[in-house]
Amino acid sequence: MDTKLKYQDIIKKILTENAEYRASIPDGYTSQILFDDERGHYLVLDTADFVATRYKS
Numbered sequence: 001m002d003t004k005l006k007y008q009d010i011i012k013k014i015l016t017e018n019a020e021y022r023a024s025i026p027d028g029y030t031s032q033i034l035f036d037d038e039r040g041h042y043l044v045l046d047t048a049d050f051v052a053t054r055y056k057s
Contacts, residue, residue, distance in 0.1 A: 008037065015044055022046065 012035060019031035028050050034043040 011042060015042060019044065
């Protein structure tokens with residue numbers, strides 16, 4: 001296996017484990033991971049699951 005492919009696999013594993021850990025915390029955030037293997041780009045998005053509530057006074 002090529003060294004570059006090993007590094008890509010290691011990075012993907014770390015990012016995936018981090019996102020799974022983040023998902024286990026009940027704080028209203030979720031993590032999404034985007035992999036672009038052709039260019040070697042990776043993106044982790046932490047998004048909020050909050051719903052805006054409007055209060056009338």
